Amino acid sequence: MAFSEENLANHLGGLGYSEEQIELMDVATSFCRDKSPIDKVRKLMADERGYDAQVWQEIAELGWLGIAIPEAHGGVGLSMAEVAPIAEQMGRRLLTTPFATCTVAAQALLAAGDEVQCGEWLPRIVAGEIATLALSEPHGDWTLSHVEATAKPNGDGYALSGTKQFVAYAKDAALVIATVNVDGAVRLALIEQSAIPDGALRREIIVDETRRTYELTLDGITIPASALLDAGRSATALGQIELASALLQAAEMCGGTQSAIDYTVEYLKTRKQFGKLIGEYQALKHPITNAYVAYEKARSHMLSAAHNFGQQGVGEIAVRMAKASADKAYSFAADRAVQFHGGFGFTHDCDAGLYRRSAIWHASQFGDAAWHRAKLADLLF
Amino acid sequence: MATRPTAAELADYEAQADAWFRENTPKDPGFMLPLTFMEVSTDQQFEFLCAWQRKVYEAGYLGASWPTEYGGGGMHPDFQRIATKVMKKYDGPIMLNAIGIGWAGPLILDIGSEEEKKKYIKGMLSAEDIWCQGFSEPENGSDLGNAQLKAVRDGDEYVLNGSKIWTSLGDRAKYMILLARTSNEGPNKYAGLSFFLAPMHAPGIETRRIKKLTGEYGFVQCFFTDARIPAECLMGKEGDGWQIAMKTLEYERGAKVNLAGGYFLKELDAMGVVELARQSQRGGKALLDDPVMKDRMIDFMIDIQALNLNNQRRRMGPLVQDRPMGLALMNKLARTEMIRELTEFSLSFQGTRGGYYVDDPCAVDNGYWHRSYLNSFSATIGGGTSEIQRNIVAEHVLGLPKGR
Numbered sequence: 001m002a003f004s005e006e007n008l009a010n011h012l013g014g015l016g017y018s019e020e021q022i023e024l025m026d027v028a029t030s031f032c033r034d035k036s037p038i039d040k041v042r043k044l045m046a047d048e049r050g051y052d053a054q055v056w057q058e059i060a061e062l063g064w065l066g067i068a069i070p071e072a073h074g075g076v077g078l079s080m081a082e083v084a085p086i087a088e089q090m091g092r093r094l095l096t097t098p099f100a101t102c103t104v105a106a107q108a109l110l111a112a113g114d115e116v117q118c119g120e121w122l123p124r125i126v127a128g129e130i131a132t133l134a135l136s137e138p139h140g141d142w143t144l145s146h147v148e149a150t151a152k153p154n155g156d157g158y159a160l161s162g163t164k165q166f167v168a169y170a171k172d173a174a175l176v177i178a179t180v181n182v183d184g185a186v187r188l189a190l191i192e193q194s195a196i197p198d199g200a201l202r203r204e205i206i207v208d209e210t211r212r213t214y215e216l217t218l219d220g221i222t223i224p225a226s227a228l229l230d231a232g233r234s235a236t237a238l239g240q241i242e243l244a245s246a247l248l249q250a251a252e253m254c255g256g257t258q259s260a261i262d263y264t265v266e267y268l269k270t271r272k273q274f275g276k277l278i279g280e281y282q283a284l285k286h287p288i289t290n291a292y293v294a295y296e297k298a299r300s301h302m303l304s305a306a307h308n309f310g311q312q313g314v315g316e317i318a319v320r321m322a323k324a325s326a327d328k329a330y331s332f333a334a335d336r337a338v339q340f341h342g343g344f345g346f347t348h349d350c351d352a353g354l355y356r357r358s359a360i361w362h363a364s365q366f367g368d369a370a371w372h373r374a375k376l377a378d379l380l381f
Numbered sequence: 382m383a384t385r386p387t388a389a390e391l392a393d394y395e396a397q398a399d400a401w402f403r404e405n406t407p408k409d410p411g412f413m414l415p416l417t418f419m420e421v422s423t424d425q426q427f428e429f430l431c432a433w434q435r436k437v438y439e440a441g442y443l444g445a446s447w448p449t450e451y452g453g454g455g456m457h458p459d460f461q462r463i464a465t466k467v468m469k470k471y472d473g474p475i476m477l478n479a480i481g482i483g484w485a486g487p488l489i490l491d492i493g494s495e496e497e498k499k500k501y502i503k504g505m506l507s508a509e510d511i512w513c514q515g516f517s518e519p520e521n522g523s524d525l526g527n528a529q530l531k532a533v534r535d536g537d538e539y540v541l542n543g544s545k546i547w548t549s550l551g552d553r554a555k556y557m558i559l560l561a562r563t564s565n566e567g568p569n570k571y572a573g574l575s576f577f578l579a580p581m582h583a584p585g586i587e588t589r590r591i592k593k594l595t596g597e598y599g600f601v602q603c604f605f606t607d608a609r610i611p612a613e614c615l616m617g618k619e620g621d622g623w624q625i626a627m628k629t630l631e632y633e634r635g636a637k638v639n640l641a642g643g644y645f646l647k648e649l650d651a652m653g654v655v656e657l658a659r660q661s662q663r664g665g666k667a668l669l670d671d672p673v674m675k676d677r678m679i680d681f682m683i684d685i686q687a688l689n690l691n692n693q694r695r696r697m698g699p700l701v702q703d704r705p706m707g708l709a710l711m712n713k714l715a716r717t718e719m720i721r722e723l724t725e726f727s728l729s730f731q732g733t734r735g736g737y738y739v740d741d742p743c744a745v746d747n748g749y750w751h752r753s754y755l756n757s758f759s760a761t762i763g764g765g766t767s768e769i770q771r772n773i774v775a776e777h778v779l780g781l782p783k784g785r
């Protein structure tokens with residue numbers, strides 16, 4: 001029995017790529033490999049800032065922070081499709097920087113910012129100043145419009161109140177874009193670094209030790225009225241934030257899955273027990289093959305999500321499928337990676353743990369596989 | 382190779398093909414038609430499908446891109462692709478002679494001698510000469526390299542002794558692609574194997590039908606008792622057998638595509654499963670209101686779409702740089718396992734009606750889903766089991782060691 005996907009494919013997107021995408025993929029492949037060998041990753045895990053400022057500068061100089069920003073704002077004028085292959089290579093080498101959060105923050109500005117807001121911030125982001133997003137709250141809900149933090153009129157501006165969590169690289173950020181509730185409507189608010197009082201940021205202890213996030217207490221912060229993004233485009237911006245984040249995550253996760261598999265395969269080819277290579281045992285060989293099959297499926301979805309990103313309807317389906325399948329693939333591959341290294345797998349020194357923690361992290365942000373499947377059911381049934 | 386056609390030429394051709402298939406695609410014959418070439422059970426089915434294949438061939442919509450000197454149409458492959466697409470559009474019956482035009486034909490065109498091409502290609506396209514495949518043996522299935530059927534050279538003939546089993550269309554075939562042992566010497570078990578294009582109607586060859594899981598027939602056991610075949614049936618040289626068999630399997634598993642056109646397996650429509658689910662009830666409510674069922678269904682749709690995308694990506698060099706053969710080699714495993722799981726899932730929608738079987742008047746879609754699920758094993762076992770496929774991917778794509 002064969003199977004026809006054509007009928008389904010008519011509802012969903014197909015695959016394609018641009019020259020620029022492939023060029024960036026090639027450059028990113030060697031850049032990330034060279035800049036982020038695993039001992040460097042481990043060194044940065046213990047570093048307070050958590051990333052290499054020099055490498056960050058190089059990323060900015062390569063123009064990668066402006067890929068999906070129009071030329072009028074100092075960017076390259078391509079799209080998220082061209083950002084994805086870079087994120088994939090970063091995920092593969094566990095090269096964690098504010099890259100993703102800056103990229104998505106720029107998308108939020110493009111979605112709901114006015115000329116002045118975009119004109120001020122986008123060129124600064126392109127140049128390497130860090131912009132980050134403050135979305136999550138203590139309730140832990142993935143629904144971005146579930147916002148309890150508030151902005152209340154106060155003189156010429158607004159006084160903020162509430163708590164934001166998992167604000168990536170907030171300590172170094174020139175700009176924090178926070179969701180706040182203004183008179184019952186969710187709005188995006190620009191908070192400049194200078195407005196954040198001492199003590200408002202607490203470094204969080206997170207499962208993925210290669211990243212840095214902070215809890216941000218909004219109480220005591222005031223912003224001018226001009227710092228609110230357009231109310232009418234809030235929902236669009238939230239949608240854009242969610243999908244852009246999920247796309248970049250799916251890409252990073254595909255890269256991570258690939259590494260988790262490569263790393264484990266290497267061990268299966270060298271470790272011997274009972275007089276033979278453990279890779280000869282099908283109890284290991286077949287599950288790692290299943291992980292590989294899942295990885296290739298997830299990668300096809302991710303490339304489709306990149307290709308179709310921004311297409312009405314089809315784009316959202318593709319992105320959600322990409323995140324759902326990347327979560328499934330990464331979680332399984334990294335879980336088996338731990339198990340297949342035996343006692344060594346249980347050590348902090350074994351890289352399997354880095355991938356496992358990274359997969360948990362990604363599942364925890366912007367929705368896990370089950371959550372995206374539920375969203376897909378609403379879109380498809 | 383023929384020159385690449387223009388869009389206008391293709392559009393013309395498509396219009397012609399469309400008219401032909403609209404006119405000629407047979408209506409429901411009043412008996413159950415096989416969904417795959419491995420399910421041809423009755424004479425009625427066999428004759429119907431032979432006639433259909435011949436008709437398509439004679440109209441020029443099969444073998445359209447194969448060389449004219451051997452009976453093909455000599456056209457650019459794009460024309461054949463269009464003809465096949467149109468055939469699918471009108472949901473035409475399958476092409477029966479799969480082992481002929483699907484794997485023996487491409488093999489002969491690829492490495493066969495001029496005589497072999499002249500002798501065999503036309504007859505397989507017209508379905509005059511049905512082909513079968515004699516690889517598996519009772520004692521050697523997955524371990525194909527250990528095949529033991531003996532072929533001993535005696536003057537101008539080879540003398541065959543042994544047995545082949547699970548031979549699809551074995552009772553209908555005129556020719557068999559046969560893997561046999563011509564020697565027990567050599568550095569390993571593979572070295573003594575040879576490949577034959579063997580006639581099935583030779584004295585000393587008998588076949589016995591085997592009833593399948595579905596209750597139908599379709600494959601046989603073949604017994605060779607001092608059967609004599611002409612020595613020129615040997616393809617290549619003695620000892621080339623393994624290499625040629627592996628080439629054949631590439632066609633069979635779809636890693637290599639040079640098909641004559643048409644299709645050998647009816648396709649299950651992904652949306653058909655969704656439709657079935659929509660029509661099913663749980664607790665007086667639509668099945669798809671159940672979040673658990675909904676979640677599983679979406680999971681399948683993600684999987685189906687992944688295979689669809691994999692198929693597109695396979696042909697996009699820059700998107701398969703790290704492991705160029707990965708998608709091709711995992712294709713059979715991924716597809717057949719997904720279909721098995723999905724058709725199994727489809728039975729669970731049916732509630733009590735899942736108890737009916739094919740041909741009961743109350744069976745949902747006349748038992749189509751049960752038949753599809755049970756038949757799904759033909760693909761997870763036939764052509765190399767899923768376990769063997771995993772070994773292949775592990776060893777050839779991931780570079781893991783071969784088990785000892």
Ligand SMILES: Cc1cc2nc3c(=O)[nH]c(=O)nc-3n(C[C@H](O)[C@H](O)[C@H](O)COP(=O)(O)OP(=O)(O)OC[C@H]3O[C@@H](n4cnc5c(N)ncnc54)[C@H](O)[C@@H]3O)c2cc1C
Binds near residue numbers: 546547549600760
């Ligand atoms: C519908 C159908 C049509 C077929 N048509 C043809 C045909 O036309 N011509 C032909 O030659 N053959 C045909 N076959 C035979 C098919 O190729 C074999 O059945 C298949 O290769 C398995 O061999 P076996 O049946 O001997 O099973 P075995 O090899 O005995 O396998 C039994 C079980 O052990 C597992 N196993 C075996 N070896 C390993 C290993 N190394 N690692 C892990 N697991 C292992 C298998 O996966 C399977 O689950 C057909 C089969 C079916 C089901």
